[in-house]
Amino acid sequence: xxxxxxxxxxxxxxxxxxxxxxxxxxxxxxxxxxxxxxxxxxxxxxxxxxxxxxxxxxxxxxxxxxxxxxxxxxxxxxxxxxxxxxxxxxxxxxxxxxxxxxxxxxxxxxxxxxxxxxxxxxxxxxxxxxxxxxxxxxxxxxxxxxxxxxxxxxxxxxxxxxxxxxxxxxxxxxxxxxxxxxxxxxxxxxxxxxxxxxxxxxxxxxxxxxxxxxxxxxxxxxxxxxxxxxxxxxxxxxxxxxxxxxxxxxxxxxxxxxxxxxxxxxxxxxxxxxxxxxxxxxxxxxxxxxxxxxxxxxxxxxxxxxxxxxxxxxxxxxxxxxxxxxxxxxxxxxxxxxxxxxxxxxxxxxxxxxxxxxxxxxxxxxxxxxxxxxxxxxxxxxxxxxxxxxxxxxxxxxxxxx
Amino acid sequence: xxxxxxxxxxxxxxxxxxxxxxxxxxxxxxxxxxxxxxxxxxxxxxxxxxxxxxxxxxxxxxxxxxxxxxxxxxxxxxxxxxxxxxxxxxxxxxxxxxxxxxxxxxxxxxxxxxxxxxxxxxxxxxxxxxxxxxxxxxxxxxxxxxxxxxxxxxxxxxxxxxxxxxxxxxxxxxxxxxxxxxxxxxxxxxxxxxxxxxxxxxxxxxxxxxxxxxxxxxxxxxxxxxxxxxxx
Numbered sequence: 042x043x044x045x046x047x048x049x050x051x052x053x054x055x056x057x058x059x060x061x062x063x064x065x066x067x068x069x070x071x072x073x074x075x076x077x078x079x080x081x082x083x084x085x086x087x088x089x090x091x092x093x094x095x096x097x098x099x100x101x102x103x104x105x106x107x108x109x110x111x112x113x114x115x116x117x118x119x120x121x122x123x124x125x126x127x128x129x130x131x132x133x134x135x136x137x138x139x140x141x142x143x144x145x146x147x148x149x150x151x152x153x154x155x156x157x158x159x160x161x162x163x164x165x166x167x168x169x170x171x172x173x174x175x176x177x178x179x180x181x182x183x184x185x186x187x188x189x190x191x192x193x194x195x196x197x198x199x200x201x202x203x204x205x206x207x208x209x210x211x212x213x214x215x216x217x218x219x220x221x222x223x224x225x226x227x228x229x230x231x232x233x234x235x236x237x238x239x240x241x242x243x244x245x246x247x248x249x250x251x252x253x254x255x256x257x258x259x260x261x262x263x264x265x266x267x268x269x270x271x272x273x274x275x276x277x278x279x280x281x282x283x284x285x286x287x288x289x290x291x292x293x294x295x296x297x298x299x300x301x302x303x304x305x306x307x308x309x310x311x312x313x314x315x316x317x318x319x320x321x322x323x324x325x326x327x328x329x330x331x332x333x334x335x336x337x338x339x340x341x342x343x344x345x346x347x348x349x350x351x352x353x354x355x356x357x358x359x360x361x362x363x364x365x366x367x368x369x370x371x372x373x374x375x376x377x378x379x380x381x382x383x384x385x386x387x388x389x390x391x392x393x394x395x396x397x398x399x400x401x402x403x404x405x406x407x408x409x410x411x412x413x414x415x416x417x418x419x420x421x422x423x424x425x426x427x428x429x430x431x432x433x434x435x436x437x438x439x440x441x442x443x
Numbered sequence: 444x445x446x447x448x449x450x451x452x453x454x455x456x457x458x459x460x461x462x463x464x465x466x467x468x469x470x471x472x473x474x475x476x477x478x479x480x481x482x483x484x485x486x487x488x489x490x491x492x493x494x495x496x497x498x499x500x501x502x503x504x505x506x507x508x509x510x511x512x513x514x515x516x517x518x519x520x521x522x523x524x525x526x527x528x529x530x531x532x533x534x535x536x537x538x539x540x541x542x543x544x545x546x547x548x549x550x551x552x553x554x555x556x557x558x559x560x561x562x563x564x565x566x567x568x569x570x571x572x573x574x575x576x577x578x579x580x581x582x583x584x585x586x587x588x589x590x591x592x593x594x595x596x597x598x599x600x601x602x603x604x605x606x607x608x609x610x611x612x613x614x615x616x617x618x619x620x621x622x623x624x625x626x627x628x629x630x631x632x633x634x635x636x637x638x639x640x641x642x643x644x645x646x647x648x649x650x651x652x653x654x655x656x657x658x659x660x661x662x663x664x665x666x667x668x669x670x671x672x673x674x675x
Binding site: 042043045046053054056057347348350351352353354355356357358359361435436439 | 510531535537565610614
């Protein structure tokens with residue numbers, strides 16, 4: 042009995058009852074397809090979140106002024122909110138151990154002007170380390186100068202879109218760009234990276250932090266980004282930064298320290314859990330479909346009892362009969378599984394077309410898992426009817442009326 | 444005709460039954476279907492078993508074909524005791540030693556004549572190419588060369604029984620067992636089947652036929668009549 046013989050036998054038996062075979066296949070297909078689509082959805086959501094946060098760097102601790110209540114996402118401005126100042130920044134840089142980069146951030150909107158052209162855009166006051174932190178380079182010119190954070194200097198690095206819109210094909214390096222009321226000399230152009238945490242880096246102007254504070258008339262920083270070593274303990278870094286700032290703020294917790302990497306990880310975990318729950322629900326439908334397979338096999342064994350008797354009379358062993366009927370259940374559920382995989386993958390592809398921004402993809406392991414599950418369902422729900430067929434007495438079975 | 448159950452005159456019998464009993468339980472009462480049967484069948488014999496329904500003739504055939512097991516007694520097949528054999532050996536006897544022909548043909552309706560004839564060879568593990576060859580040769584031998592690709596529902600009763608005979612012959616078993624082989628056929632097609640059986644026997648095939656029909660019984664070298672699980 043070759044595998045081909047077994048498959049041909051199973052296939053011919055299933056073809057003999059097309060309607061019930063198709064219905065059972067449909068049930069398996071729905072179960073498998075649902076598992077696949079929901080897995081793809083969950084994976085997509087996780088990748089999406091990870092992508093959003095990856096651009097921030099995972100080994101990052103962020104300090105911002107004001108208090109964010111731990112229980113809510115709404116920042117509760119405490120009455121005595123104090124700025125996080127450049128002095129705070131210098132203190133962190135001096136006193137916090139295990140720090141790789143401490144990057145100030147000030148953000149404002151300003152109107153740019155060059156020749157007759159102008160546009161409004163986001164101006165980011167920071168240090169040269171900002172681009173390093175974001176793993177960006179300048180595609181031409183240089184980064185911001187290596188100066189003390191407290192020192193203003195009228196130079197800027199511009200995004201690619203700004204360059205194209207204001208300078209066209211001309212070389213922007215050395216040109217004087219009006220930013221609000223001040224004038225900055227363009228020293229570099231940022232290489233392309235696109236969106237990074239809601240800021241399109243192609244459309245920004247980077248200036249030294251002190252210059253931005255002067256430009257926007259600010260006394261404090263918007264954010265301080267503290268990058269620690271890749272393997273460092275983020276919780277420890279968070280506690281240290283908190284303690285240090287608290288000490289400098291007269292023991293008041295009028296600021297917030299966040300770890301985006303940890304947030305991304307826990308968001309990822311939450312999405313993973315939701316996905317698992319959804320997939321589990323889909324798996325229930327697969328289980329129900331499995332009962333359908335079992336039902337079909339029970340009926341099949343009952344109505345083919347004379348045939349089973351005959352198989353034994355012409356020399357089929359119990360194991361061979363078991364194999365034939367188990368194969369029938371597996372072929373049944375695997376066919377349904379294949380339809381479900383095709384349908385699920387097609388649905389995922391359609392969703393990708395409809396929402397191109399969302400990384401809605403079926404991971405390869407999910408395909409294998411779906412096919413494996415279909416086979417597993419066939420075996421799990423086919424084994425009992427098949428064992429029953431194998432145990433039948435040949436003589437009694439032969440005499441049974443079909 | 445010789446004496447019922449008398450030993451064969453020459454050579455070792457292919458089938459040797461001694462004090463064979465088969466009881467069925469009806470409630471708490473054991474009912475004997477075979478009540479101590481002795482039988483020797485020499486190689487090449489065409490033996491006919493006759494008797495009313497319930498006389499035990501089919502039970503005897505089923506025990507010889509290893510479809511049923513005796514309650515007590517001894518069954519020797521080609522000199523080997525069968526009653527004590529474990530199931531895998533009984534499977535091999537069904538595969539290699541006996542071929543069954545049933546009154547109701549028992550073909551698998553969704554398989555072609557060829558596939559039906561191949562079936563015993565599938566279980567015996569004969570190579571696909573060889574078994575296809577042998578199946579079509581055997582179908583040709585029963586005059587069905589033109590029907591190999593047809594399925595049983597497309598065949599007449601006589602043709603179906605010929606497919607079943609080809610299937611019984613596929614493994615070239617030393618013993619052919621036929622249980623009312625013409626019982627479901629009209630007399631004309633029945634005769635065709637009878638001719639095939641006689642022909643097979645003429646070429647040395649040991650053949651046991653169970654029947655009600657006096658007509659069919661005439662082909663036997665020996666006719667044994669049964670009643671209440673015993674030879675008359």
